[in-house]
Amino acid sequence: MTDALYQRQRNQLAHHPLFSWPGLGVWSFYFIVKAGLTVAGVIEFFVLWNLTLFVFLVIPVHPYWLKILRQILAITAATILFYQETGLPPFGRLIAQWDLVSSFSLAYTIELLGRFIAVEWIAGLIVAWILYMYLAKAIRMTVVAFIVIITAPLWSPSEVQPFDTGPVERMAGAPVAATRLIGTDLDSVLSEFYARENLFQLIAPRQVEPDFDILIVNVCSLSWQDLTQFNLLDHPFLTRSDITLTNFYTGSSYSGPATLRLLQSSCGHRPHSRIFEPEAVCLLGDQLADLGFSREIRLNHTGTFDNFLGQVQQLGGFGDATFVDPSNFPTTMQGFDQSPIYSDAAVLSDWLNTVDDNARLTFYNTTSLHDGNRLTGFRGNSIASYRTRLNNLLSDLNQLYDDIIASERQVLVVIVPEHGAGLQGDQFQLPGMREIPTPALTHVPVMMRLFGPDVNAQERSPIQVARSTGPTAVTSAIYQILEQRPFSGGVYDPVRIVQNLPETRPVLENDRVIMMQHEGQFYLQINYGEWRPYVQ
Structure with a gap:
C-alpha cells in the first residue's frame, strides 16, 4: 500500500504543470541544422540567443491561443536570429534600396532566387530531415538540441587566414565563419x-x-x-x-x-x-x-x-x-532593369571618329x-x-x-x-x-x-x-x-x-x-x- 501510494504521488508530481515541460518537437531540427552550418563555417552560432529561444520554446504553455502566439513569435525570432548569424548585411538595407531592387527584370529576379535557393542545399536539407525523423523515434532530440547549443562554441572554426591580395588570387575552399575582433582598436x-x-x-x-x-x-x-x-x-x-x-x-x-x-x-x-x-x-x-x-x-x-x-x-x-546620346547606336543586349545596352564597339568608334x-x-x-x-x-x-x-x-x-x-x-x-x-x-x-x-x-x-x-x-x-x-x-x-x-x-x-x-x-x-x-x-x-x- 505504501509503495503504491508513493508511485501515485510521484506520478502526480511528475505530471504537475510546474514540472511537465514539453519537448521542442521539430524545433530540434532547427538547432541541429544550425550546428551543422556552424561546423561547416557557414554561420556564426550565437549561443546565448539560441539558448534563450530554446527556453522560450520549452516553457509549459497551456491555453491554445497562447501556444499559437508563441509559435508565431518563435518563428519570427528564429528567422531574425538565423539571418544575424549568417553575417549578411542588415535586412533594412534591402528595404532602403527597394526602389532599385524592384526595377530588376522578372528574368533577373528569378535568376537571383535560383542562386539563393541552391538545389544542393535543398537536397541536403531533405536528407537531413529524413535522418532526423528516423533518429527521433529512438532518441529524445530535445536533449540533443540542448547539448548542441551549449557545446556549439567548441565546434566553431576559429583559425583566421589572411586574405591573399595578389592580383589573380583564386578564391577556393570552404569559407570560415568570422569571429568578432578582440584587442585591436x-x-x-x-x-x-x-x-x-x-x-x-x-x-x-x-x-x-x-x-x-x-x-x-x-x-x-x-x-x-x-x-x-x-x-x-x-x-x-x-x-x-x-x-x-x-x-x-x-x-x-x-x-x-x-x-x-x-x-x-x-x-x-x-x-x-x-x-x-x-x-x-x-x-x-x-x-x-x-x-x-x-x-x-x-x-x-x-x-x-x-x-x-x-x-x-x-x-x-x-x-x-x-552628353552623347547612346540611343544612336545599335543595341546588343537587354539590361538587368530591362533597359537597352548599346554596342561598345560602335560608341568607341564614334568617339575616335569625332574631331574636336x-x-x-x-x-x-x-x-x-x-x-x-x-x-x-x-x-x-x-x-x-x-x-x-x-x-x-x-x-x-x-x-x-x-x-x-x-x-x-x-x-x-x-x-x-x-x-x-x-x-x-x-x-x-x-x-x-x-x-x-x-x-x-x-x-x-x-x-x-x-x-x-x-x-x-x-x-x-x-x-x-x-x-x-x-x-x-x-x-x-x-x-x-x-x-x-x-x-x-x-x-x-x-x-x-x-x-x-x-x-x-x-x-x-x-x-x-x-x-x-x-x-x-x-x-x-x-x-x-x-x-x-x-x-x-
Missing part, C-alpha cells in the same frame, strides 16, 4: 586613415597646353577574380598597356560611389557620406577643364538606374559636359558586363553569358587600340573598372550581390596607355605596379603625364610616373558597410557595429 585605425587622407591633395599642373585627348573607360563589373574565374587572364588586351596597377582597390562595390571616388580623386579617400558633398578642388573634370580640356560623357546605357548620369554630372565634375578643336576629356561608362544582362541571341542566364560578354568587351578594347594607332591620334586611354561582378559569391553575400565591398569585388585591373606617332614607336615593356593603390593613383598618373609634355618637347617616362604614384591603404565602403585592411588582414564592420575578420 580598428576604429582608431580608420579615424587616423581618414585624417591623413583628408590632408591629401593633388594639384593639376599649371601652364600646360593640352595636346592630347584623355579617354577614361569606366567598366562596370570587372575584377581580377572575374578574369580568373572565367579564364580570360591570357586575353591579349591585358598585355597592351604601358602601366598596369595590379593591386588597385576602387573604394566601393557600387557603381555610383566607385565612379564618384574616381572622378573626385584629386583628393584622398573620404568617408562614404562625403562623396555626395564634393569639394571643387577634388574634381578631376573641373581641374582638367581649367587647363583647356573640353568635357564629354558617353555611356552605352541610359544612365537612369540609380541616377548614374545625374551623379556624374552633378557630383563628378562633368556638369556642363557634352580642343583636347577632349571623355568619360565613358559601359555596363555590358553587369549581372542580369541578357545577351541578344544567347541562350542561358547572365552568369553563363558573362564570359562571352567579357571576351567581347576585351576584344572591342583591343580593336580600339589598333584603330587609335592607325589614326595616329594623340590619346591617353585609362581603363578603370568600377567594381567586379562577384559571380562567385562568398559567405557574406550571394553571387552577383555587392552590398559588402569585399576585396574580390573591389580589387580590379587598372590599365593606362599613351598613344601618339612618336610614343607608339618607342620600345618599352609594360610596367606592373604591385603596391596598394586607389583612385588617387589615376589622377596622379594623368597629371604627371601632362607635366612630362610628351608631345611638346618633353619625354614620356612611365617608369618615373610609377615611382611617384601614391600608395593607399585598402579601405572599401558602401553606406554603413566598411571593409578595411590592417596588417595584411581584411576586417568588416556593418552598421557601426563590431569589427570582425573577413575570411574566405
Whole structure:
C-alpha cells in the first residue's frame, strides 16, 4: 500500500504543470541544422540567443491561443536570429534600396532566387530531415538540441587566414565563419586613415597646353577574380598597356560611389557620406577643364538606374559636359532593369571618329558586363553569358587600340573598372550581390596607355605596379603625364610616373558597410557595429 501510494504521488508530481515541460518537437531540427552550418563555417552560432529561444520554446504553455502566439513569435525570432548569424548585411538595407531592387527584370529576379535557393542545399536539407525523423523515434532530440547549443562554441572554426591580395588570387575552399575582433582598436585605425587622407591633395599642373585627348573607360563589373574565374587572364588586351596597377582597390562595390571616388580623386579617400558633398578642388573634370580640356560623357546605357548620369554630372565634375546620346547606336543586349545596352564597339568608334578643336576629356561608362544582362541571341542566364560578354568587351578594347594607332591620334586611354561582378559569391553575400565591398569585388585591373606617332614607336615593356593603390593613383598618373609634355618637347617616362604614384591603404565602403585592411588582414564592420575578420 505504501509503495503504491508513493508511485501515485510521484506520478502526480511528475505530471504537475510546474514540472511537465514539453519537448521542442521539430524545433530540434532547427538547432541541429544550425550546428551543422556552424561546423561547416557557414554561420556564426550565437549561443546565448539560441539558448534563450530554446527556453522560450520549452516553457509549459497551456491555453491554445497562447501556444499559437508563441509559435508565431518563435518563428519570427528564429528567422531574425538565423539571418544575424549568417553575417549578411542588415535586412533594412534591402528595404532602403527597394526602389532599385524592384526595377530588376522578372528574368533577373528569378535568376537571383535560383542562386539563393541552391538545389544542393535543398537536397541536403531533405536528407537531413529524413535522418532526423528516423533518429527521433529512438532518441529524445530535445536533449540533443540542448547539448548542441551549449557545446556549439567548441565546434566553431576559429583559425583566421589572411586574405591573399595578389592580383589573380583564386578564391577556393570552404569559407570560415568570422569571429568578432578582440584587442585591436580598428576604429582608431580608420579615424587616423581618414585624417591623413583628408590632408591629401593633388594639384593639376599649371601652364600646360593640352595636346592630347584623355579617354577614361569606366567598366562596370570587372575584377581580377572575374578574369580568373572565367579564364580570360591570357586575353591579349591585358598585355597592351604601358602601366598596369595590379593591386588597385576602387573604394566601393557600387557603381555610383566607385565612379564618384574616381572622378573626385584629386583628393584622398573620404568617408562614404562625403562623396555626395564634393569639394571643387577634388574634381578631376573641373581641374582638367581649367587647363583647356573640353568635357564629354558617353555611356552605352541610359544612365537612369540609380541616377548614374545625374551623379556624374552633378557630383563628378562633368556638369556642363557634352552628353552623347547612346540611343544612336545599335543595341546588343537587354539590361538587368530591362533597359537597352548599346554596342561598345560602335560608341568607341564614334568617339575616335569625332574631331574636336580642343583636347577632349571623355568619360565613358559601359555596363555590358553587369549581372542580369541578357545577351541578344544567347541562350542561358547572365552568369553563363558573362564570359562571352567579357571576351567581347576585351576584344572591342583591343580593336580600339589598333584603330587609335592607325589614326595616329594623340590619346591617353585609362581603363578603370568600377567594381567586379562577384559571380562567385562568398559567405557574406550571394553571387552577383555587392552590398559588402569585399576585396574580390573591389580589387580590379587598372590599365593606362599613351598613344601618339612618336610614343607608339618607342620600345618599352609594360610596367606592373604591385603596391596598394586607389583612385588617387589615376589622377596622379594623368597629371604627371601632362607635366612630362610628351608631345611638346618633353619625354614620356612611365617608369618615373610609377615611382611617384601614391600608395593607399585598402579601405572599401558602401553606406554603413566598411571593409578595411590592417596588417595584411581584411576586417568588416556593418552598421557601426563590431569589427570582425573577413575570411574566405
